[in-house]
Amino acid sequence: MHKLLLAGTMLMAMTGVANARDIVVAQSSDLRSNNPGVNRDGNTDGVILHIVEGLVGYANNGEVKPLLAKSFEVSADGLTYSFKLRDDVKFHNGKKMTADDVVWNWNRYLKPETKWTCLADFDGSRNVHITEVKVADASTVIITLEKPSAVFLGLMSRPECGYTGMISPESVGADGSFIKPIGTGPFKWDEWKKGEYIHLAKFDDYVSPQNDGKTDGMVGSKRPLVDGIKFMVIPDASTVKAGLQSGVLDAAEISPDLIPEFKASDTLQLIVARNNGKNLFYIQTRDPVLGKPGVRRAMAMALDLDQLVEAASNGTGTANGSMISQDSLYFDAVQKERLPYDVEAAKKELTEAGYKGEPITIIANKRSNVPSFPAAVMAQAMMQQVGLNVQIEVLDYATQVDRRRSGNYQVISQSVAPRLDPALMYGFYVGSKDKNASLMWDDPKAVELMKAAYAESDRTKRQAIFDEFHTMMLKEMPGIFLYDAVDVWGATKELKGQPVWQSNTRLWEVSLDD
Amino acid sequence: MLKFVLNRLLMALPTIVLVSVTVFALIRFIPGDPAALMLGDMAQPDQIAAMHSELGLDKSLPEQFLIWTGNVVQGDFGRSIVNDEAVLPLVVSRFLVSAEIVVVAVLLASLIAVPAGVIAAWRQNSLTDLALVGTATILLSIPTFWLGLLLLLWFGLKLSWLPVLGYVSVGSNLTGGLLYLVLPIMTLVIHEMGVLIRMARASTLEVLRLDYITHARAKGLSESAVLWRHAFKNAFGPTWTVIGLILGNLLGGIAVIETVFTIPGLGRLMVDSIFARDYPVIQGCLLFVSLSYVLVNLVVDLLYPLFDPRVVAE
Numbered sequence: 011m012h013k014l015l016l017a018g019t020m021l022m023a024m025t026g027v028a029n030a031r032d033i034v035v036a037q038s039s040d041l042r043s044n045n046p047g048v049n050r051d052g053n054t055d056g057v058i059l060h061i062v063e064g065l066v067g068y069a070n071n072g073e074v075k076p077l078l079a080k081s082f083e084v085s086a087d088g089l090t091y092s093f094k095l096r097d098d099v100k101f102h103n104g105k106k107m108t109a110d111d112v113v114w115n116w117n118r119y120l121k122p123e124t125k126w127t128c129l130a131d132f133d134g135s136r137n138v139h140i141t142e143v144k145v146a147d148a149s150t151v152i153i154t155l156e157k158p159s160a161v162f163l164g165l166m167s168r169p170e171c172g173y174t175g176m177i178s179p180e181s182v183g184a185d186g187s188f189i190k191p192i193g194t195g196p197f198k199w200d201e202w203k204k205g206e207y208i209h210l211a212k213f214d215d216y217v218s219p220q221n222d223g224k225t226d227g228m229v230g231s232k233r234p235l236v237d238g239i240k241f242m243v244i245p246d247a248s249t250v251k252a253g254l255q256s257g258v259l260d261a262a263e264i265s266p267d268l269i270p271e272f273k274a275s276d277t278l279q280l281i282v283a284r285n286n287g288k289n290l291f292y293i294q295t296r297d298p299v300l301g302k303p304g305v306r307r308a309m310a311m312a313l314d315l316d317q318l319v320e321a322a323s324n325g326t327g328t329a330n331g332s333m334i335s336q337d338s339l340y341f342d343a344v345q346k347e348r349l350p351y352d353v354e355a356a357k358k359e360l361t362e363a364g365y366k367g368e369p370i371t372i373i374a375n376k377r378s379n380v381p382s383f384p385a386a387v388m389a390q391a392m393m394q395q396v397g398l399n400v401q402i403e404v405l406d407y408a409t410q411v412d413r414r415r416s417g418n419y420q421v422i423s424q425s426v427a428p429r430l431d432p433a434l435m436y437g438f439y440v441g442s443k444d445k446n447a448s449l450m451w452d453d454p455k456a457v458e459l460m461k462a463a464y465a466e467s468d469r470t471k472r473q474a475i476f477d478e479f480h481t482m483m484l485k486e487m488p489g490i491f492l493y494d495a496v497d498v499w500g501a502t503k504e505l506k507g508q509p510v511w512q513s514n515t516r517l518w519e520v521s522l523d524d
Numbered sequence: 525m526l527k528f529v530l531n532r533l534l535m536a537l538p539t540i541v542l543v544s545v546t547v548f549a550l551i552r553f554i555p556g557d558p559a560a561l562m563l564g565d566m567a568q569p570d571q572i573a574a575m576h577s578e579l580g581l582d583k584s585l586p587e588q589f590l591i592w593t594g595n596v597v598q599g600d601f602g603r604s605i606v607n608d609e610a611v612l613p614l615v616v617s618r619f620l621v622s623a624e625i626v627v628v629a630v631l632l633a634s635l636i637a638v639p640a641g642v643i644a645a646w647r648q649n650s651l652t653d654l655a656l657v658g659t660a661t662i663l664l665s666i667p668t669f670w671l672g673l674l675l676l677l678w679f680g681l682k683l684s685w686l687p688v689l690g691y692v693s694v695g696s697n698l699t700g701g702l703l704y705l706v707l708p709i710m711t712l713v714i715h716e717m718g719v720l721i722r723m724a725r726a727s728t729l730e731v732l733r734l735d736y737i738t739h740a741r742a743k744g745l746s747e748s749a750v751l752w753r754h755a756f757k758n759a760f761g762p763t764w765t766v767i768g769l770i771l772g773n774l775l776g777g778i779a780v781i782e783t784v785f786t787i788p789g790l791g792r793l794m795v796d797s798i799f800a801r802d803y804p805v806i807q808g809c810l811l812f813v814s815l816s817y818v819l820v821n822l823v824v825d826l827l828y829p830l831f832d833p834r835v836v837a838e
Contacts, residue, residue, distance in 0.1 A: 039796065042607050049607065051564070127563070130571060170564060204609075205618070205788030206691055242690065245792070246783045248673055249689050256681050256688040408556030408801055415560050415572075427565065438565060446569050 032209070032238040033517050035509065036250045036262035038379075040243045041208050044199060045188045047119070047126050047172025052427065055169035056515040057208055057241055059228070061102075062175025062193035065093050065112065065151075067167050067228030068512075071339045072286070072430040074163040075229045077219050078107065078176055078194060088158025088467060095149045098217045101178040102198035109145040115176045116143040116153070123186065128171035137464060138162050160467040164431035167228065169514060196234035196518045208241040225519045227430075227511060235507075235521035247378055254278055254500050260522060261501035261509040265378045266324040272500045279501050282326045285512045286335035286428035287495030288435070289322070289381055291372065291389065292450050295488050296443065297420050299370060304363030305398075306487035309370075309389075309421075310349045311356035312396040318388045319493045322381040327493040332480055333439070334432045335494050339469075344477040349484060356396040367399045372421040375407045380425040385492060389423075417447035425495060428512040432476055433463035439489060451488035529822065536818040543814040544596075544807070548589050551798075551806050558605045558801040579605060592807065601811075602804035606797070611808035615790065619775070619812060622782070622789035624694060625705060626774040629712035634767055637717040641724020642759065645732060646751055656721060664718030672711040672784040679707060689786045708785045712778065716770055723766045728759040761832045768824030775820065776813030 037056065043049035046058050067077040076082060079093040099107040119126045120133060120140065130136045139156035146152045155162060166174040178192035190199050196218075197210035212234040221231040242259065244250050251268060253259035255278070264272065272280040291309070293300050300306060315329040331348030334341050370393075374386035383404065390400045405413065413419045429435040439450040440460045459479045466472050497510045507520030559575035560567060576582040580591065595602060601611035637660075644656035680688035686706050694701035731737065732755055740750045779791030790809060797805040 040607075049562070130568065135570075136568070170566060203788075204607075205793070206786075242786070243788075244689060244786050245796070246786070249676070249784055249786060252673075252676055252681055253689045256684070258688050258690065406556070406799070408561055408799065409554070411560050411565075412555045412557055415557065 031236050031522065032240045033236045033260045033505070033509075033520060033522060034240045034242060034258065035515055035517070036244040036253060036259050037241050037515065038243075038245050038263070040205055041202060041241075044191050044202065045172075046175045046177065046191055046193075047128060047170070048124065048188075050127060050170065050172065052169075052513060053241075055172075057210070058172055058175065058191070059169070059195070059514050059516060060197040060210055060239060060518070061191050061195045061199055062173055062177060063195050063228075064166055064174040064176065065095075066163050067173065068164070068430045069227045069229055070511075071337060072335075072432075073339060074167055075219075075226075077229050078112075080220075082163075084467075089155050091153045091155070091162070092146065093151045093153070095151065096217075096219070097149060099194050100215050100217075101180075101194055102192045102213055103178055103180055104215070105178060105180075107176060107178075107194060109148055109151050111179065112151045112176060113143050113145055114179050115174075116140070118182070119174065126171070128165065128168070128174070131165050131171070138165060158465060158467065160472065161431055161433050161464050164434060168429070168434070169512075173228065196232050197239055200238065205243060207243060210239045210241075212237050225508065225511075225516075232518040234518055236517070239517050241515070251500070254502065257502055259502075260505050261499055261515075261520075263379060263510070264498055264500040266326065266381075266498045268500065269324045269326070269498065277503055279503050279505070281497075281499040281501055281508070281510065283497045283499070283508065283510050284327075284335075284337060285495050285497055286337065286430055286435070287513060288333070288335075288426040289327075289385060289492045289495055290424055290426070291385075291490040291492070292414065292419075292422040292424040292439075293487070293489050294417065294420050295451060296417070299365070299368045300420055302363040302365075303486050304359045305365050306490075307349060307485075308356040308359035308363070308365070308396060309393055309398060310487050310490045311352045311359065312393045312398065313389060313490065314351045314392060315348065315492065316351075318385065318392065321388050322385040323493060323496055324498075326496045326498060327381075330493050331484075331491050333435055333483070333491060334476060334480070335428075335430075335435075337494070338430070338432060340432050340473055340476050342473065342477065345480050347480070347484065349487070353396055360397060365398075367397065369399045369401055370420055371401045371403050372423055373403050373405055373410055373413060373419050374423040375405055375410050377407055379498075380495075381492075382423040382425060386423040415448045417443065428495065430512070433460065433472075436460045436463060436479070451483075451486070453482075453486060453488070456482060456486075456488075525826075529826070532822050532825070533818075536815075536822075539818060540811070540814060544593060544811060545589070547807055547810045548592065549585070551801075551803055552585060554801070556801045558803060561800055562605065592804075596811070601808040604797075604805050605802045606800050606805070611804050614793070614805065615808045615812045618788060618790040618793045619816070621691075621693070621787060622778055622791060623775060625708050625712065625781075625787065625789070626771065626778060628705070629709045630716060630767060630771050630774065632709065633713045633716040633720055634763075636713070637720030638724045638760070638763055640717075641721040641726075641763070642728045642751065642756055644721065644725040645728035645759075646747070648729060648732075653725075657725065660718045660721035660725075662718070663714055664722070666715065668711055668715050668778075669780045669784055671714060672707070672781055675707050675711055676784065691785075691787050704785075704787075708778075708781050708787055711781055711785075712774065716774075719766065719770065720763065724759070724763045727762040728755060731755045731759040734758075757831060761828065764828065764831055765824060768821050771824075772817035772820040775816050776809070 037053045039053050041057055042051050042054045046062050063077050065079040066074050069075050078099055080096045081094045083092045118124050132138050132140050138159045141156050142154040144152050175193055181192045183189050196213055196216045198213045200211040201209040218232045219229050223231055247265045250262045272278050319327045319329045330336050332345040334345050372386045374382045376383045386402050393400045414422055426438055440456050441449045443449050443452040459475055463475045497513055499510050504523040509520050559572045563571055640656055644653045647653045679686045687704055691704050692700045740754045779795045782789040782792040794809040
């Protein structure tokens with residue numbers, strides 16, 4: 011029997027679960043679609059990141075840098091963007107990328123039939139209105155906007171938009187139907203076994219954008235160092251762990267409670283990477299109890315934030331009370347300020363606000379990759395110390411989203427996906443609750459500051475806007491920001507490089523030791 | 525016989541209708557909006573409203589139900605909200621994956637458990653009986669996810685005999701595919717054996733107490749002839765019914781095993797669809813499961829006379 015099974019195992023190895031030098035990673039759900047920016051979620055973005063590239067992309071510090079463009083210039087009035095294209099970019103079908111291809115792509119994205127998720131961001135419905143995309147010469151594309159925007163380039167680079175990735179016109183059939191993504195990225199589309207895995211193959215002709223030899227967000231050095239990538243769909247955390255231990259998986263996101271085990275392992279390594287996502291308590295400012303800023307401030311001051319973060323993040327996070335990530339180029343001394351942990355001051359605020367022990371419910375979910383529940387439990391204990399009557403209601407994620415969208419909540423222990431431009435992050439929280447019940451803060455001054463951040467391109471002036479916003483937020487406390495999100499991954503010791511960036515799998519410049 | 529089959533199928537119709545209405549209503553009463561989940565956390569109310577309209581979710585519930593049932597009658601189960609795949613081919617392909625595991629597991633479990641149950645009854649109150657009943661009770665009490673993980677750790681990690689995760693279809697690679705099925709099948713076999721041993725033992729005990737068994741023994745027949753020729757045939761009937769129920773039940777419900785062993789089967793599809801509030805897929809899965817349940821039990825009833833000639837399918 012033993013021999014038979016061994017023979018079978020050998021045969022299995024020969025038939026090839028993965029090619030010899032593929033990196034095998036796990037993801038919790040299947041790809042939604044391989045059409046960039048059309049039908050997506052976080053896992054889909056991670057796969058698409060390897061296949062397509064936009065004209066520009068985010069660097070680690072949130073700055074937007076040229077990617078398929080060699081350079082870009084903005085006219086003095088902020089309305090015209092000239093993108094000079096690189097001459098060394100090829101699509102996966104071997105054809106050189108031209109200015110005509112870029113214009114074709116933009117026209118396709120801007121057609122409603124494409125169903126691009128980000129259409130409303132560029133057609134004037136929301137932030138930016140592109141009035142024209144045209145070829146200036148063989149290597150230059152000009153995009154004209156109706157009004158200046160500080161976030162135009164940032165919006166283009168977002169994962170939700172499929173990175174506004176340039177694909178070959180051959181990706182689409184004669185009838186306009188999408189066939190497969192023929193992009194320019196370091197890996198090319200190969201195979202999709204639905205419910206099982208997605209396989210990408212190395213693009214041998216890939217050339218990185220200009221770089222200093224290091225990875226840098228979506229730009230920098232992007233060499234594919236392995237023959238391919240296999241994204242295996244594995245929803246169960248215990249199975250992921252077994253996959254890493256057996257060596258079938260090379261890397262995967264793991265449950266934070268496995269941190270000590272992975273730290274102590276001889277064969278596995280722990281990878282912890284901070285991202286621009288946020289963990290926070292999202293507060294309903296129209297609630298009869300929480301409508302009083304004094305109660306919200308008392309809640310914030312009741313929290314020993316460093317201790318809470320230490321426990322909720324299994325020692326991987328650092329407290330940050332700002333909406334802006336610690337790794338952003340806009341995170342300055344003002345952004346570091348937060349309300350002190352002060353039990354007596356919190357009690358005083360509650361008395362002054364006329365709080366009489368009314369119940370406050372924190373909604374939390376138990377998804378293993380976010381600290382929603384542990385953060386809520388810690389906060390409940392700390393807030394009870396100052397006399398706040400806090401309860402926890404555990405919901406599944408879909409129901410939690412529903413409650414937030416309808417405005418039917420008091421406090422939600424929430425995690426928000428990374429957005430590298432602070433103004434885009436503000437967009438998640440700030441705005442009119444009458445128009446969008448899911449928003450957290452509808453103070454007119456805050457809305458005005460957010461709009462200013464969307465329009466202002468000058469970095470110094472933007473910094474002043476963000477700082478004023480933060481100072482105002484500490485007074486009003488419309489939500490309690492806890493810490494920047496952390497990606498916790500496990501990998502075999504053979505894996506070299508950083509396989510995760512901003513919660514997305516990123517496997518260029520990642521290799522496997524023989 | 526044909527009349528019996530038609531009658532049974534007609535009798536199943538109210539069940540199917542009831543299942544359709546219940547599933548349709550229940551899934552919509554659960555909070556959660558597929559459009560909001562699809563579009564992500566930055567979606568604006570106008571985008572969500574547009575998506576509702578595109579998916580037909582802005583229509584009244586009775587209207588949605590009538591449209592859906594009208595399409596189902598014509599063989600169109602709709603398209604997945606999540607990935608726009610046609611629901612029926614998706615459900616069928618996933619069902620076949622689950623079915624290959626379940627059918628083999630139930631067959632193996634029956635082959636082992638039924639004789640074991642009969643032997644336990646034959647040796648009632650002996651050490652053999654005690655051991656078999658004790659084992660069956662333990663097997664019955666072990667949660668499948670825990671058993672699955674235990675087998676995975678032992679055979680996959682410790683001994684490295686079997687693959688830890690992944691799936692290869694038997695159709696594309698027979699040997700490789702079979703290896704991936706060993707652990708999920710083994711988990712199911714072990715778990716289901718518990719029920720079947722107890723069932724086979726109980727029904728055999730009842731038969732062994734009947735007069736004709738005493739008569740057979742009085743005639744001087746050997747114990748094995750009494751047991752297998754006279755007792756087993758009559759005792760197997762109730763067990764066969766339970767096998768049918770288990771089969772029908774498992775065909776739509778091995779989500780836990782499929783999750784642990786990364787098998788892209790129907791159960792996992794159903795769970796994923798519930799989390800994503802993918803209404804057409806959930807409805808398609810449950811309707812298909814109830815249909816398969818009805819058909820499996822019909823087949824069981826049709827085969828019943830083979831084991832018990834007193835029963836006639838009419």
